[in-house]
Amino acid sequence: MSRLLWVLPVLLVVAACATDAGGNTQSGDERVARVVEDYLQAKITGDADTLRGLLCSEMEASLNREANAFASVTGVEIEDMACRVNEGQSTVTCTGQIVADYGGEATTFPLTSYRVVQEDGEWKWCGEAG
Amino acid sequence: MQYHYARMTDEANPESVMSRSLTALILTLLFFLTHLTAAQPPEQATDPSIATPYQAVFVFAGPSDSHRELTSLPAGVEVKIIERNKIGNWVRIQQTREDGRVLADGWVLSGYLTLDERLRFSEIPINTEVPETDRIKQRYLTVAELYEVPVIPEVSEAMRAVYVRGQWLGNLSDVITKVGDSVAANEQYLTPMRLGNYELGAYDYLAETIDFFGPSLVQDSVAARVGMTTYVVFDPLWADKEICRPNESPLGCEYRLKKPSIAVIFFGGNDVRHMTDADFDLQIRQLVEESLAAGVIPVLSTFSSDPDAPLWWQSINFNLRLRDIAAEYEVPLINLWAATRILPAYGLEQDRVHMKNSGWNYIKFTKGNEAFYGTTLQNLLAIRMLDELRRVLEMG
Numbered sequence: 431m432s433r434l435l436w437v438l439p440v441l442l443v444v445a446a447c448a449t450d451a452g453g454n455t456q457s458g459d460e461r462v463a464r465v466v467e468d469y470l471q472a473k474i475t476g477d478a479d480t481l482r483g484l485l486c487s488e489m490e491a492s493l494n495r496e497a498n499a500f501a502s503v504t505g506v507e508i509e510d511m512a513c514r515v516n517e518g519q520s521t522v523t524c525t526g527q528i529v530a531d532y533g534g535e536a537t538t539f540p541l542t543s544y545r546v547v548q549e550d551g552e553w554k555w556c557g558e559a560g
Numbered sequence: 561m562q563y564h565y566a567r568m569t570d571e572a573n574p575e576s577v578m579s580r581s582l583t584a585l586i587l588t589l590l591f592f593l594t595h596l597t598a599a600q601p602p603e604q605a606t607d608p609s610i611a612t613p614y615q616a617v618f619v620f621a622g623p624s625d626s627h628r629e630l631t632s633l634p635a636g637v638e639v640k641i642i643e644r645n646k647i648g649n650w651v652r653i654q655q656t657r658e659d660g661r662v663l664a665d666g667w668v669l670s671g672y673l674t675l676d677e678r679l680r681f682s683e684i685p686i687n688t689e690v691p692e693t694d695r696i697k698q699r700y701l702t703v704a705e706l707y708e709v710p711v712i713p714e715v716s717e718a719m720r721a722v723y724v725r726g727q728w729l730g731n732l733s734d735v736i737t738k739v740g741d742s743v744a745a746n747e748q749y750l751t752p753m754r755l756g757n758y759e760l761g762a763y764d765y766l767a768e769t770i771d772f773f774g775p776s777l778v779q780d781s782v783a784a785r786v787g788m789t790t791y792v793v794f795d796p797l798w799a800d801k802e803i804c805r806p807n808e809s810p811l812g813c814e815y816r817l818k819k820p821s822i823a824v825i826f827f828g829g830n831d832v833r834h835m836t837d838a839d840f841d842l843q844i845r846q847l848v849e850e851s852l853a854a855g856v857i858p859v860l861s862t863f864s865s866d867p868d869a870p871l872w873w874q875s876i877n878f879n880l881r882l883r884d885i886a887a888e889y890e891v892p893l894i895n896l897w898a899a900t901r902i903l904p905a906y907g908l909e910q911d912r913v914h915m916k917n918s919g920w921n922y923i924k925f926t927k928g929n930e931a932f933y934g935t936t937l938q939n940l941l942a943i944r945m946l947d948e949l950r951r952v953l954e955m956g
Contacts, residue, residue: 473797494839495791499798501834502741503787528797532742532787533911540801558796558807 462553463513466522466544469555473499474506474528486547486556503530503537511541521559522546608678609641611653614928617673619666623650625902626693626707630666641684644670645692646712647944648681648763649899649930649937652690669902671931675762682765693898702876709862709883709895712944715952718890719857723821723953726855731819733955735776736946739793739811739847740826742786743863743915748935750824750942752922754778761926763940769947770923772956776820783814783823789830790843811847815854822949823856824942828863828878829913837877844882848889859945860886862897864934866905869912892949894941900934907934 465484472480478497485493500506511526524541531537543559615635621627623645633639639653648670655664667690692711698704727733738744738751752758753774760766782800783793792798794809804813815823825847831840844860851858860882865875879897886893900907909916915934918924923943929936949955 495795498789498791498834499795501791502789502830530787535786537785537787539797542801542806560806 459515462515462519462546463522465546465553466513466555467511470508484555486554487549489557500530503532505531608676610638611641611673611675612636612638613672614674617668619664619668621666622690622694623667624692626697628697631664643687644681644684646686652687669931671928679762680764681762706876706879707898711895711899712948713892715949716890720953722852722855722857726821729855731821731855733821734772735818735820736773736822737814737818737820738781738784739823740784741788741830743829744826745784745786748917749938751777755922758923759926763925766943766947769943769950772950773946781814783810790827811850815856820856822859823851824859826861832871832875832878837881840878841881844885848885848891859892861894864897864900864906864908866908866912892945894945896938896941899937899941904932907937
């Protein structure tokens, strides 16, 4: 019993250290990937305000187009979206697809790799990665 | 052995030889008589410009329903086709009595007539005197303005320059493509030109154009897709990821892959529901400018709409924007809107967005479908416009 009481704090310290050491990098990547996921989610719902906040400055002129990308179709949703940051944090690759309905006909849009840039400390979506 | 036997028989019976010669002579005479009779059609069918309406038709003062109705003709009466419009879908007919007195003289849709199989529109004079529209009959100014846009315009000198520049950029003179929404993407719109089989009937003059451009439609267009709008034709997300480059728009991808000399563009039905006419104007301008920059002649088209539909006036405004942009950039504009006014339900499906298909999966103008189905008329006008471009620009 006394041995267990000694091991428990040690384990807690080790766990805390592990979270601190690797957690910073992991949560940073997650944040970047999350920007892309949020962007795509806002795009399918036509949420112009969210898109404005996530769009990089060089693509500001495309805001109207981005917000109206799915205006003509219904039932738009993203299936099986999983995004991961590539080395260097400048691109994010997503798998999954957007599905939409047009007059009873399903149409799909596979997800791809996207460019991200940091502006004023914030990560922004900046088009597809070439 | 058998031959020898026959000779023996003939020699033995001279009467038999005589009888056989006579039979051969009679048969030969009969053969010539039969063929002489077949070569001469009945006297009343000698003039291929004689036609009969297969249903009661109104006769208009000019080649569109914007003109006043002069009279009506019952089904089955004989009329003579005197002239036609630039396309052939409207013809000027005369109904005369035996003494030569003219009973009716005016314009009808050729699709309402049973035409002689030998009739060729290439041999019928084109009337350029009577205006396509009569403004007086229109109640609203904007509607009158839209009616006045020619169904098939003249090709401007500016387009010659675009074509020449396109050739210099490596575009292919016999390649066309489709750009637009589901109405453009429709498998029955222009795509059947690729099949190589068609029934043109009296529209004989379009054959060379179909043969020239048809093979280029073998591969589907990346820039014509259901649900597409003038926004997303520039959105890389809507491009085919298997053949387009990253960050490449459907339009840019299509122009890079096909190197067309002409893009037949059709937008409006989707856009009118989601954007203002000012935004539509901006997007169409961008579309035209990107096409011109790529050395591609953009052929625009107005879109059909139903006066009883909620977006009727918005569609008029959109179509007038198309007219203005076409005039400003001197690009061709097919006035499908005006041409569909006389069609049942304006050539539209029940959803009032899509053009009604005839069901034929090849180009067929022999049954008058262009007077009933939106897609058939759309095909006829687009091919006629391509024909005009091919001839004027001496494409081949």
